[in-house]
Amino acid sequence: MKPIFRTALPALLLASALAGCAHRHPAADPAIATIQLAALNDFHGNLEASSVTYTDVGGVERTVTAGGIATIAGALNAWRKDDPELLLVGAGDLIGASPALSLMWADEPTLAAMNRLGLRVSSVGNHEFDGGRAELLRQQKGGCTSPRPEKACRFDGAWQGAAFQYLAANVFDMVTNKPFLPAYHVETVRGVKVAFIGAVLKDAASSVLASGVAGLQFADEAQSINRVLPELRAQGVNAFVVLIHEGGRTPSPQQKQDCTDLYGPLVDVVKKLDPAIRVVISGHSHKGYLCRVDGRLVTQAEMGGHMLSRVTIDVDRATGRVVGERAANVVLAQGSFPPDAAMDGFLQTVRARSEQALARPVARLAVDTLVRPDDDTIDESALGDLIADSMLYGARAYGAQIAFMNRGGIRTTLKTGAGNVATLGQLQAVLPFGNTIEVVNMTGAQIYAVLEEQFLAGRGVTRGLLQVSDGFTYQWNPSRPEGMRVVDKSVLLHGVQIEKGNTYRVAINHFLLEGGDSFPTFKQVTNVAPTNMRDVDALAEYLISRDRAGKPAGAASDAGRIRRAK
Incomplete structure (x- = not known):
């Protein structure tokens, strides 16, 4: 190395x-x-x-x-x-x-x-x-x-x-x-x-x-x-x-x-x-x-x-x-050149203005805290459920039926303020990468393949399983061999079995689309439709819509979409 x-x-x-x-x-x-x-x-x-x-x-x-x-x-x-x-x-x-x-x-x-x-x-x-x-x-x-x-x-x-x-x-x-x-x-x-x-x-x-x-x-x-x-x-x-x-x-x-x-x-x-x-x-x-x-x-x-x-x-x-x-590539490491004072002053102004805006309240949630679990034995979290649901909401105009979110893209626990109100800055801390949401065609066989890729050698569940949207459920068995851990016929969409020969519209972020987190099957999808919506914007819009409807989003525990077979 x-x-x-x-x-x-x-x-x-x-x-x-x-x-x-x-x-x-x-x-x-x-x-x-x-x-x-x-x-x-x-x-x-x-x-x-x-x-x-x-x-x-x-x-x-x-x-x-x-x-x-x-x-x-x-x-x-x-x-x-x-x-x-x-x-x-x-x-x-x-x-x-x-x-x-x-x-x-x-x-x-x-x-x-x-x-x-x-x-x-x-x-x-x-x-x-x-x-x-x-x-x-x-x-x-x-x-x-x-x-x-x-x-x-x-x-x-x-x-x-x-x-x-x-x-x-x-x-x-x-x-x-x-x-x-x-x-x-x-x-x-x-x-x-x-x-x-x-x-x-x-x-x-x-x-x-x-x-x-x-x-x-x-x-x-x-x-x-x-x-x-x-x-x-x-x-x-x-x-x-x-x-x-x-x-x-x-x-x-x-x-x-x-x-x-x-x-x-x-x-x-x-x-x-x-x-x-x-x-x-x-x-x-x-x-x-x-x-x-x-x-x-x-x-x-x-x-x-x-x-x-x-x-x-x-x-x-x-x-x-x-x-x-001729040419040279120069890495601009901090300390390699004296920072320009006027430009640094401009940056401080941008920071001050932005911090004020980031304190803006977005919406009320049903709970004050949604935890990002660091325990790899936990397959699903209420925060992961919330973000996957918001991606599905943001991609609805593109025909999305399912949403997958990589847990590594969820950077911290979501902690709200007084009255369970989340601010824009708090949402940005949870989803800081600004990944855009893409809607793609995936066959049922590809969905099965992606689920199996969660458990391949060198991965285990150390990065956390993909978080999935409302209506999508499955079971997996950790005692079964690699490539066979997803329980057959357990992969359901609104209670109906996912058919390997059928095609489904799936919302993922651009990081996954490029095979990020070692999911090569995502690079094989077809009919990619960029929504040009960032994940954090979809989350904000979803929270606002639920709050306005009088049904604030969020829960104290996960929804039971992913289950380990015994």
């Missing part, structure tokens, strides 16, 4: 210093313009620092607290001191699926932070469309007319818009057949023109609410990018950087230079790009890498602001073409 270092600041400080040296502006070559970029992707509203585990170039696994807007600003301050013309660029999902600190304000604090950081341009990601096309345009241009009036302009009383430009070369308005957002943005740096061309994965529409992107077409990424090159060349631009919200994966460490083992959908896109495109800055897969694909530089900087990619491009002044490119 590789050693895990919980504190590794000296090594990180040295790595940061070396990365800075590697990117210092070289002695001027009159024939070459050297342009420096800092790139981030998949920030997802992570204004605060958080823990990240990564493998360094020596193969050592390290866990550090990294990111946070004050540290990001501090790093940029240091780099801009060396090169005032350094540009900050993004590769999408700067917002969406964000912590409450940002999401509760329609992600306006994050966009404001990006303005303060001096972000110049970013591709859109699929999560930029979480609120729909109208909301994305509002976030770009400003204003308070929003499909989320309970969040928009609530933080600062107004919203002036993003100072940076979102790009989407492959997203078209089906009525006008024109790009929904600009396809590219041109910057002049050290006297040469550089075009940043943005794109999002062509399957983005399948991961957002269909009504939110109605009338938009998501086209092939490479074709759409290549299509704009003649237009750019006519403007005298011959240096191109692609910002694309599509990703890949690699077994190589995040900081390994020029890896050659990148795989995934991004690779096919890169291979189809015009040969003049030498630099591709990517996102979406939340992986850090510095790879080469057909000789091109392809980068990604993990997620959440834990890391920034420093990209250096050499441009021939005579031709305007890229003649050299």
Whole structure:
């Protein structure tokens, strides 16, 4: 097993210093313009620092607290001191699926932070469309007319818009057949023109609410990018950087230079790009890498602001073409750069405003406490029942019949205040990850398989069994062999036996959809319908509906949906 270092600041400080040296502006070559970029992707509203585990170039696994807007600003301050013309660029999902600190304000604090950081341009990601096309345009241009009036302009009383430009070369308005957002943005740096061309994965529409992107077409990424090159060349631009919200994966460490083992959908896109495109800055897969694909530089900087990619491009002044490119991924561990005082002050303001809002009462419950049991001998909890029921409630418009919730996603006991009233902050503490709910098709055989996967070797019940919604019941026998522990014919939906050949609509969170907690069968489901509703929002709406109906939710004990056979 590789050693895990919980504190590794000296090594990180040295790595940061070396990365800075590697990117210092070289002695001027009159024939070459050297342009420096800092790139981030998949920030997802992570204004605060958080823990990240990564493998360094020596193969050592390290866990550090990294990111946070004050540290990001501090790093940029240091780099801009060396090169005032350094540009900050993004590769999408700067917002969406964000912590409450940002999401509760329609992600306006994050966009404001990006303005303060001096972000110049970013591709859109699929999560930029979480609120729909109208909301994305509002976030770009400003204003308070929003499909989320309970969040928009609530933080600062107004919203002036993003100072940076979102790009989407492959997203078209089906009525006008024109790009929904600009396809590219041109910057002049050290006297040469550089075009940043943005794109999002062509399957983005399948991961957002269909009504939110109605009338938009998501086209092939490479074709759409290549299509704009003649237009750019006519403007005298011959240096191109692609910002694309599509990703890949690699077994190589995040900081390994020029890896050659990148795989995934991004690779096919890169291979189809015009040969003049030498630099591709990517996102979406939340992986850090510095790879080469057909000789091109392809980068990604993990997620959440834990890391920034420093990209250096050499441009021939005579031709305007890229003649050299290199990059480094810098982990922004706390202490590696002096935090920016002004940005830290902004963060403190966001925290203060958010804490006040998080104290807002949501609804009255039937009991004052619903315990999250840490005892692995307990299969079901009243809190697990409540959350599964709220997921089913939130997914009802999508035809959900059953809901499954992984107990690891339930982080703490729900303790209410006076009069058994739960606050928004208390709900956020129970479900802090902001997982979105997906509704999928599962056969009865797949449901049986998932239940059996709870007991496979290496799992036992150490992570707790899946919590299930009202009407779904089954029995299991711990003395039976693996793969046969679910009692045959005991799996019922409202008292009717689940048939292995039938298909059922099931609500799960996105973590499970990706096979999280070692449930591979969830990755085999079909007809995925994203609700774009976070689990905590579904819980709040469910509690409110029950309270208004005069039947507060919650119980002192579990409902007996999961039983061990004797």
